[in-house]
Amino acid sequence: MPTDPTPRSATAPTRFAVLGTGHWARTTHARALADHPDVEFAGFWGRDGEHAATAAAEFGVDSWSGEEGLSDLLARVDAVSLALPPDVQADLAVRASDAGVHVLLDKPVATDLAAADRLVEAVRRNGTASVEFLTYLFMPEITTWLAELTELAERHGPWEGGVFRWAGSIDTPGNPYAGSRWRRERGGLWDTGPHALSIVRSLFGEVEAVAAARGPRDAVGVALQHRGGAGTTLSLTLTAPEGTGGSFATVWGPGGRHDLPRFHGTAAEGFARAVDRLRTAAATGVPDALDVRNGRDAVAVLAAVEAHLQRPDGTTAVVVAQG
Numbered sequence: 001m002p003t004d005p006t007p008r009s010a011t012a013p014t015r016f017a018v019l020g021t022g023h024w025a026r027t028t029h030a031r032a033l034a035d036h037p038d039v040e041f042a043g044f045w046g047r048d049g050e051h052a053a054t055a056a057a058e059f060g061v062d063s064w065s066g067e068e069g070l071s072d073l074l075a076r077v078d079a080v081s082l083a084l085p086p087d088v089q090a091d092l093a094v095r096a097s098d099a100g101v102h103v104l105l106d107k108p109v110a111t112d113l114a115a116a117d118r119l120v121e122a123v124r125r126n127g128t129a130s131v132e133f134l135t136y137l138f139m140p141e142i143t144t145w146l147a148e149l150t151e152l153a154e155r156h157g158p159w160e161g162g163v164f165r166w167a168g169s170i171d172t173p174g175n176p177y178a179g180s181r182w183r184r185e186r187g188g189l190w191d192t193g194p195h196a197l198s199i200v201r202s203l204f205g206e207v208e209a210v211a212a213a214r215g216p217r218d219a220v221g222v223a224l225q226h227r228g229g230a231g232t233t234l235s236l237t238l239t240a241p242e243g244t245g246g247s248f249a250t251v252w253g254p255g256g257r258h259d260l261p262r263f264h265g266t267a268a269e270g271f272a273r274a275v276d277r278l279r280t281a282a283a284t285g286v287p288d289a290l291d292v293r294n295g296r297d298a299v300a301v302l303a304a305v306e307a308h309l310q311r312p313d314g315t316t317a318v319v320v321a322q323g
């Protein structure tokens with residue numbers, strides 16, 4: 001294991017590996033890296049050597065596994081992208097950063113605030129670059145819409161409210177995430193919540209207070225109070241009945257009422273833009289707006305929602321008429 005945490009690359013990193021061997025690791029992270037004209041895709045690391053070798057064979061690259069394999073890999077690459085359960089991702093990203101390797105994370109950056117803070121501190125301490133891949137924020141239809149809405153708010157006044165519905169259906173037959181442990185444990189709050197928050201936080205600024213109540217299975221309804229006075233609501237789940245999943249959002253204020261548009265590119269195309277952003281951040285030394293600090297602040301909101309849900313007095317019962 002290298003002891004010098006000086007970033008391997010003071011220029012744009014070229015040699016990348018993927019930590020993780022699952023569906024998303026292969027179809028999005030690896031696909032984007034293999035197709036990227038300016039990077040060399042070195043291979044996969046996985047805890048399971050056979051899974052890593054199978055994924056690597058698909059792309060004609062190397063594979064690593066286990067503790068020693070990870071140390072060896074980190075000594076050979078400039079950057080890693082992580083497609084692992086987020087509770088595993090955070091501390092592995094700290095380890096990569098401590099080895100001087102730049103990190104391209106997936107959402108959420110962690111599933112508890114202490115781990116997110118460790119990650120922020122590691123990236124600061126080591127001077128490595130970081131970017132969190134928040135799919136919607138790497139799609140031109142969405143970023144153009146956000147820029148237009150920001151301009152409208154500057155002209156007419158801040159947005160006052162919004163409703164955000166983000167729902168997956170992982171119990172639909174054939175869904176690649178049906179067996180995902182962390183999704184079953186943490187639900188839509190931690191899986192679809194980061195997507196909703198990526199839009200909410202782009203338009204409404206920092207969240208100051210939260211309240212929440214549970215729905216069926218993992219579903220949660222969340223109310224967010226923003227600095228400046230706006231209020232937004234989120235409806236999040238991973239287990240929407242078949243045919244009822246999907247996401248939509250509407251925001252309103254003095255600049256009118258507006259619906260979030262659809263995007264049309266693939267996730268791998270978006271991920272390639274995240275690779276470019278990481279390379280720029282590493283080469284310039286200027287942190288990306290979607291770095292681990294931004295990711296940590298989203299985790300803080302999700303953790304506050306979870307804390308609210310766990311309070312014994314988290315909801316106020318409605319008085320039901322007798323008789």
Ligand SMILES: NC(=O)c1ccc[n+]([C@@H]2O[C@H](COP(=O)([O-])OP(=O)(O)OC[C@H]3O[C@@H](n4cnc5c(N)ncnc54)[C@H](OP(=O)(O)O)[C@@H]3O)[C@@H](O)[C@H]2O)c1
Pocket residue numbers: 020021022023024025046047048051052082083084085086088106107108133134135177179180181182183191
């Ligand atoms: N933006 C999006 O739309 C989107 C979509 C999908 C996923 N993602 C993100 O991508 C990340 C990974 O998601 P995923 O769906 O691939 O997760 P996952 O299916 O739950 O797990 C991915 C892989 O991680 C490995 N793994 C599990 N536990 C591990 C551990 N303790 N140590 C090391 N490896 C472990 C497993 O591979 P082995 O069994 O081979 O070890 C598993 O196949 C998450 O952050 C998720 O939010 C984003």
